[in-house]
Amino acid sequence: MKILFVERDVEYIDPMNVMLLSALARQGGHATFLSILSADDLEADLERIKPDLVAFSAKTGEHTTYTRANEVVKRHEPRIFTIMGGPHPTFFPGLIQTHDFDAVGVGECDDAWRELLAALDAGRSIDAIPNIVTRGNSHKVLRARKKAPELVQIAGAAASARPEYDLEIDAEHLRPRKTVLDDLPFYDRELVYSKTHLRHFPLRSFMSSRGCPYQCTYCFEPKFNIMYAGKGPIYNRYSVKRLCAELRELIERWPTQFIKFYDDMFILDRKVDAWLEEFAEVYPREVGLPFFCLTRANVLTEENLAALKRAGLHSLTMSIEAGNEYVRNTIVKRHMKQEQIEKAYALCEREGIVTFANTILGIPVRKDVMEQQGKTPIDYDIESLDINIRCRVTYADFPVLHPYPGCELTEYAIKNGFFDGDFDKLFFSYQAESPFSCFDAKTALMQKNLSLLGPICVMFPHARWLRNLTVDVLMKLPLTKFYFFPWFLAKGYLNIFRVYPLKLSLPNFARNVWYSVTREWRKRSPDKLMYRKQVRLDRPTGQTLGGPPPQA
Ligand code: B12
Structure with a gap:
């Protein structure tokens, strides 16, 4: 067919x-x-x-x-x-x-x-x-x-x-969860690389595992776990041998400088388990490229970070999600103390690991709780900015909360009348304005501006004046479109030179700047027409197989 x-x-x-x-x-x-x-x-x-x-x-x-x-x-x-x-x-x-x-x-x-x-x-x-x-x-x-x-x-x-x-x-x-991933074929990257800029972009993504046991209320995994209850273990993984075989084939075929492991949780255990031990030994020998991965601040220890470093870890994400304790632990159920987060980030800084944190702006808090805490909605977002500055995160990303189906946070938003539950109204990206009805236009503007200016403030953690100028003046001005450009420069620099360091030729670099600026602009412009129909036909894709799985 x-x-x-x-x-x-x-x-x-x-x-x-x-x-x-x-x-x-x-x-x-x-x-x-x-x-x-x-x-x-x-x-x-x-x-x-x-x-x-x-x-x-x-x-x-x-x-x-x-x-x-x-x-x-x-x-x-x-x-x-x-x-x-x-x-x-x-x-x-x-x-x-x-x-x-x-x-x-x-x-x-x-x-x-x-x-x-x-x-x-x-x-x-x-x-x-x-x-x-x-x-x-x-x-x-x-x-x-x-x-x-x-x-x-x-x-x-x-x-x-x-x-x-x-x-x-x-x-x-529903069949049981797939527990053996090693029998899957290698990704067919040719299908995509043969007709897109990714062919020449030396950052390659891979997922070494599936599943996550945590309860974060903005994520689909808890609902997925309920759906799959009694149908096998939550967390399943490729063997190190199979994983390295696929990555080796990948780097032989395509220019590759950096691997981005996109697993929800690359390490689950505070100890060095057998998988990580083997990975730390085999990956540097078989693949030997710097990599990025995700985990949580409460899971990171000196011991497992040392193993990741031995393997070639360059950068790490540990999401912060919210600065306010109530929002972080009661509304989004991260179950993490501020000290734990600060300690994990300090450990990364000491060990020379570049960090990247996601923090969600615009998480709605009930009126009675705000009154009790004496806060307005934007105060929570300012607390979120401040925790990132204190942690001296290298690259801090501040998306605005969007409700996704099945998530407990979405049910909370519907229950409290912040969202009517119609997902067909959602924009494709959560980098856009909040879809919640509980924020007035002024707050929505401040959220959007903070999402753009926040990463720049975090980039200069010692410049207290910059943080104050942003919070007291800049985020209140209707200059969102103007803020996009310094934000793009900061994000571009931090991504290409710090988090995923890549060496690109000048023409490749310029092409990608143009390509990404148009994408990022669209993500923040829900009112723009997204798809221009083009008459030009792209080349037909190659027919090479992604590669067979290695024999057991
Ligand atoms: C990688 C990733 C991305 C990449 C996607 C790259 C791409 N073009 O696919 C990027 C970074 C671009 C991305 C963006 C976003 N993402 Co994302 N992303 C993921 C992530 C971490 C892994 C997905 C993945 O590739 N898995 C590996 C593949 C092999 O597995 P899979 O996708 O699950 O596919 C399996 C099944 O789903 C199914 N399947 C999938 N497609 C199809 C199609 C057919 C025909 C069939 C039969 C089966 C099938 O079979 C596959 C094999 O078992 C997931 C979290 C997760 N753990 O899954 C979130 C996730 C998919 N993302 C999510 C979200 C919300 C987003 C954003 C909207 C956030 C934003 N920034 O605004 C954007 C979307 C922007 C956009 N529309 O372009 C949510 C989706 C929730 C939802 N209800 O839709 C997830 C689940 C994260 C979460 N925690 O809740 N994401």
């Missing part, structure tokens, strides 16, 4: 979902293609490739774009089989009943995808394939969502406008 993946855009992180699904498809003897909505003309690609199947992978916020793209596909040729998978349909599989997709993929779909393609190819029914929801099986495999009564009541209007929100998958139709 001919399979066409449709991606909204390709930025700097490898679309690992598409790369993996493409490799799985090619292993099964299918041909795969890629159409990128921000660069290609979808209708022309459909005409040229004549795909049998079109696949979309959707996060919430970009799902509306894929729904529109699906309409284009169905108008072009109704017989093309279309399927949407990824986090959005995982939480809303009911969209099979309200939208014109032929199937929806729920949860981890590696094996389901293989089975689906084989069944379609052979003309067999696909209704009994676990994790795949079709119009034929949806009445059997979906059930009414269990919701708190107050959520049904408050989100009533939004919920009745979107009946798909009321359904969830029955656990019976």
Whole structure:
């Protein structure tokens, strides 16, 4: 079969979902293609490739774009089989009943995808394939969502406008978690690199594990864990041998200077477990490139940091999320004391590890709590700026909270009347203005400005005057578009020279500056038309397999 993946855009992180699904498809003897909505003309690609199947992978916020793209596909040729998978349909599989997709993929779909393609190819029914929801099986495999009564009541209007929100998958139709990842093929990077700037961009992403046991209320993992309750261990990982084999093949084929491990939790244990011990020994020998990874401040110790350093760790993310103790521990459930965070950042500074912290602005606090604490909404964001300065974070990112389905924080926002529960209204990026109704225009402006000026203040932790000028004057001025440029310079410098140090040729550097400035501008401009249709056709993608997994 001919399979066409449709991606909204390709930025700097490898679309690992598409790369993996493409490799799985090619292993099964299918041909795969890629159409990128921000660069290609979808209708022309459909005409040229004549795909049998079109696949979309959707996060919430970009799902509306894929729904529109699906309409284009169905108008072009109704017989093309279309399927949407990824986090959005995982939480809303009911969209099979309200939208014109032929199937929806729920949860981890590696094996389901293989089975689906084989069944379609052979003309067999696909209704009994676990994790795949079709119009034929949806009445059997979906059930009414269990919701708190107050959520049904408050989100009533939004919920009745979107009946798909009321359904969830029955656990019976979900296969157990994938515990053995080593049998997966290497990512098909060729599919993406053969037609995008990533070919020449020497930062490569990889995930060595899946899953996270923590309860952070803004994240999808706790809901994912409930959905998968009783279906195998939460945290699953590639063996070190398999991981290094894939990375070795990657660096032999593509210019690579730095590896970004995107695992939710690269290390889970305060001790050096057997995996990390082996990784610290094998990775430097087999791969030998500096890398970045994510963990939590309460997990980092001198011992495990030493092992990561031995392996080649250059930079580390430990999200802070909020400066205020109540917001951090009661609303977002990070369960971390300020001293723990400061200690972990001090340890990194002492050991020469570059740090990157995510901190969410615009987390709504209930009125009665604000009154009790004598604070206004922006005070919490200022506390968040200050903790980053105190921790002397190298690169501090300040996104604005956006509610995603299934997250406890979203339920809290709906329950308190901050959000009506209509995810179709969400913009594709959380770098934009807060979608919550509880912030007045002045606060929303300050949040946006702080999101741009915050990283610059944190860059100069000793310049108290800069922090004061920002908080007392700059963040209150309607100059958001103007602040974008110093922010972009700071972010660009910190990313390319500090967090992910890369050596780029001058033309490559210039190309990427232009490319990223346009992307970042769009992310912060929800009112702008996102997709210009282009007449130019991109080159067809290569047909090289991502590479076989090594023999056991
Ligand atoms: C890497 C990553 C990114 C990359 C994505 C690069 C790319 N183009 O794909 C970047 C950094 C760009 C990114 C951006 C954002 N991300 Co992000 N990201 C992730 C992360 C860490 C890993 C995803 C991944 O690649 N996994 C590896 C692949 C192999 O697994 P997978 O994607 O889960 O795919 C499997 C299944 O989902 C399924 N599947 C997936 N697609 C499809 C398609 C079909 C047809 C089928 C059948 C199955 C299927 O099968 C796959 C194999 O099992 C996840 C967290 C996580 N742990 O998953 C968050 C996550 C996906 N991101 C999230 C969010 C919110 C965002 C942002 C909106 C935040 C923002 N900055 O504004 C933006 C979106 C911007 C945009 N729209 O472009 C949320 C999504 C929640 C939701 N309800 O949608 C997640 C789940 C994080 C979270 N903690 O909640 N992200």
